Amino acid sequence: MLEEKPAGLIKFPPSGGDPYHVRTGDSWESIAKANSLSTWALIEFNFPVVKTEANFQRKCRMVNWLLRHSVGCTKSSDGKNYRFDGSDRPGIVYIPLFDIPPVYTDRVNLHFRSLSLTDVPFDRIFRAVQRAYAPHGIQMSFASGMSLGLSDAEAARFASVTGTCEWEITSGEFAEIQRLGPPIPSTDIAVYFVKEFDTTSLLGCGGHLPDKHACIVAAGAATYSTAHEVGHVLLGSTFTPVHDPAISNLMYAYESRTGDPPSLNATQLTRMRASTCCRSI
Ligand SMILES: [Zn+2]
Numbered sequence: 001m002l003e004e005k006p007a008g009l010i011k012f013p014p015s016g017g018d019p020y021h022v023r024t025g026d027s028w029e030s031i032a033k034a035n036s037l038s039t040w041a042l043i044e045f046n047f048p049v050v051k052t053e054a055n056f057q058r059k060c061r062m063v064n065w066l067l068r069h070s071v072g073c074t075k076s077s078d079g080k081n082y083r084f085d086g087s088d089r090p091g092i093v094y095i096p097l098f099d100i101p102p103v104y105t106d107r108v109n110l111h112f113r114s115l116s117l118t119d120v121p122f123d124r125i126f127r128a129v130q131r132a133y134a135p136h137g138i139q140m141s142f143a144s145g146m147s148l149g150l151s152d153a154e155a156a157r158f159a160s161v162t163g164t165c166e167w168e169i170t171s172g173e174f175a176e177i178q179r180l181g182p183p184i185p186s187t188d189i190a191v192y193f194v195k196e197f198d199t200t201s202l203l204g205c206g207g208h209l210p211d212k213h214a215c216i217v218a219a220g221a222a223t224y225s226t227a228h229e230v231g232h233v234l235l236g237s238t239f240t241p242v243h244d245p246a247i248s249n250l251m252y253a254y255e256s257r258t259g260d261p262p263s264l265n266a267t268q269l270t271r272m273r274a275s276t277c278c279r280s281i
Pocket of ligand 1: 228232243253
């Protein structure tokens with residue numbers, strides 16, 4: 001194997017990344033592509049010690065050495081370089097939010113409450129929420145997360161959630177769901193994941209109880225849907241337009257919205273920063 005121990009200080013895991021368990025068939029390229037990153041940004045985020053190495057061959061040999069020592073890679077396809085394998089132990093690489101780390105000026109605390117597992121893995125949902133707001137300096141912070149552990153009767157009742165999405169939720173199943181779990185600070189936002197709504201075209205609702213900032217998202221919602229519903233909570237009921245006509249905007253009404261991440265415009269950002277849930281750091 002082409003290996004060389006890096007001369008500099010080795011720090012692994014890197015701080016600020018999300019852990020990802022490698023699988024057989026993964027490569028740096030595929031993991032980077034799935035997360036809208038460039039390959040070398042991903043490698044150098046994990047192994048910053050190789051960043052300053054100007055000799056490309058040597059740099060690749062260092063990456064191999066680090067793959068064996070830090071990720072536990074042992075398998076190779078060409079006898080020269082390690083490849084990722086599901087049996088690697090610990091077999092974890094770390095995914096940064098962006099190629100270039102964001103600079104945060106504001107923070108929003110999110111509390112995740114789950115009545116159901118989501119189709120999109122939770123780490124990807126949370127990263128999507130972070131990615132949608134980070135370019136604007138707004139840090140989406142994971143304040144708490146829990147499965148609500150419903151009784152069988154409650155689980156059956158909320159298997160499909162009945163109600164219409166209104167700005168102000170005062171009664172019905174939407175309200176009951178938003179009362180589940182321990183209380184959260186009035187300046188934080190609760191995100192409830194449910195299996196589905198009776199209205200199957202509905203994938204999320206940013207309406208909430210008058211005394212609580214919350215939104216509800218269906219398990220089948222798309223990657224950026226949670227970020228969209230949190231957007232409604234931050235914009236509040238008086239902001240217009242509720243949904244932005246631009247398809248690349250996070251607040252576009254439909255799941256077909258484009259952009260990774262979708263954008264937010266200056267008017268939306270001014271209102272979001274004025275929300276009691278958005279606090280300057
Ligand atoms: Zn919406």
